[in-house]
Amino acid sequence: MVGHSEGMREIFSTITRVAPTRATVLLCGESGVGKDMIARAIHHHSPRADRPFVKINCTALPENLMESELFGYEKGAFTGANTSKPGKFEQADTGTVFLDEIGDVPASVQVKLLRILQEREFERLGSNKVKHIDVRVLAATNVDLRAALEQGTFREDLYYRLNVLPINIPPLRERKEDIPYLAGFFVKKLGKDLGSPVQSISDAAMQRLLGYHWPGNVRELENVLERSMVLANGAILEAGDVKLDTAPAARFTVADNFLPEGTTLDQYEQSIIREALRRANGNKSQAARMLGLTRNALRYRLSQMGLES
Template identity: 70%
Template sequence: MMARILIVEDEEKLRRVLSLQLESAGYEVETAGSAEAALRMSDRANLVLTDLRLPAMDGLSLLQAIQRQNARLPVVVMTAFGTVEIAVEAMKKGAADFLPKPFSMDHLMAVVRKALEVQSLREENTRLKEELGHRYRFENIIGSGPKMQEILASVLRVGPMRTTVLLCGESGVGKDLIARAIHHHSPRSAHPFVKINCTAIPENLMESELFGYEKGAFTGAATSKPGKFEQAEGGTVFLDEIGDVPTAVQVKLLRILQEREFERLGSNKTRQIDVRVIAATNVDLRRALEEGNFREDLYYRLNVFPLTIPPLRERAEDIPVLAENFLRKFARELGSQVEGISEAASQKLMAYHWPGNVRELENAIERSLLYATGTQLQPEDIRLDHAPRRAVPGSAGNGNGSAIVNDFLPEGVSLEEHEQQLIREALRRAAGNKSQAARLLGLSRNALRYRLSQMGLE
């Protein structure tokens, strides 16, 4: 049975045009000329398509009223008045998407399909939680604990959809593997999976790398070249470290997500593209929003289906299974006689805090095999990198929780001055390379650029 869509529009002609378009696509359609009438009909709808400017009660008020009645009912807002900021405000208040007027019928259908896909995901969420007792297994992904079971269940559910996914988590937790699992469990699995490391591409080359260029677009462009998005046609683009994308490129990414179209560098020809986008970040994008380094509308386009991958220290129950898996892998590669891990060695692994997450565990097992002399790994075989944990304010003190100033900041130096000294030293060590300096400081490239501009060094 096709979904039922409720159109709320006070202009009768447009209401009729939208109704005919959706009915021709097989949807059941109901229409209302006011918000008050829509509220009486919304309980029969699977999706509401409403104008923001309505008589009496406006579209934002209607959105909030519908959410009070049924928080799961998706609402797509249309607006020809005001600015995009109004539409972003609607998405903050729970709108599934927005359509800036005038819009094409193809754009309308794409937005409706996406909103219904997300609704389907939410409706089945309860059923999936009941199935979390089952241990999902994926190639190269191991997780028996409840947190990873929930992640893998979400992968199975979102995989078949076109929905944009935002993967969040610390470096080394396996965001790349989760992205590949989503692609593998999708109808696009026979098509390319193209990974783009946004940190590794120089800022001045990023636009041409992502979107391609035409012959003569810049000095040295002897031939035309397709970009990463064109290479992924029909498949999946994985944007790793999305927080490092420059603002100018963010505008083009937003257009691809919203319109499914772009132009190559040096070309006026608009190209259509059919790709699914999965993005990943190990930084707080909301902080980037506050600093003005990340577009708010792009954030909401990416954050349709967010998945936070837990760090290894929060799922210690998975460490023994992961360690055994890595041991078998490296024992074959190294020709080692080691066949297992002793209980004491396993306890040592579980007691460690793993700042580098699964990637660090994998490296530790490979290194430990080189030291092992028996058929089992023993505690003395396991050589861990005991890097100091990140300092926590107030953790060093005089016994009552107050920090000792001389152990926290250099004497006579303010927090702002100390931060600037660290930034200058990182730039010195990186020979002026901002990307490398940002990695030394644990910042995104855009966050470092923001701080440099505040220091007057940009």
């Protein structure tokens, strides 16, 4: 992992201190800042390194499948359950579970996670036999869970259990000192993977990388360098070779974007939510991401609007 900024060096030292323990860690940060990478680093520097690391993407699972995926089920638990099957937690026994996008976990599953964190026990669906497991839990979120707490879509007791050791990973635009080191690291790595002639980055090209705001963080930096290197011809990546995603975004100011004439804040918020759903083709998880909300927080607003089925 590359990082020379004060923020990242602090995170590295936290990783070194928490990795050997079984403490629950909550990784907070925008998409692309390195949450997955840090979760894996914690696991690999823990006494569980040679035990399973099981990642669960809470957004990817529809609510009705999530329970059976996480906790497993017994034969006959529901129509189509022809055999019994262990869940992800059982697969991770003696190892680490990484719950990604924890803010998207529905209320029914939040209760069961709380029980796992408190008692290290659960039951498979369709069974009343209590199972005990030994798992270390790591979780990640790219939205502010406190907002979900205030809206009542995320349980407070679960939040405090998860938030034992929070690690906040700053966005790349707040640690620009890391950009030259990350860029150098990716040029080397991608040069090999792509068979590209590019060996280094010119000063002018570096200035372009430093001037950009990186909404997609380290992941976007890696993608931009890959695209730029595929198209470049020389051994040195020049400013003109740098293919950024867009022009730097204009900063939002309330002065020129105040409420449209005759609209209330509620109406305006609702029209933005409708537009996000339209752009996401009705996909609530995607719409929630566009709005910087958890899926549950969006659901809550939709129910307030009388739109949640």
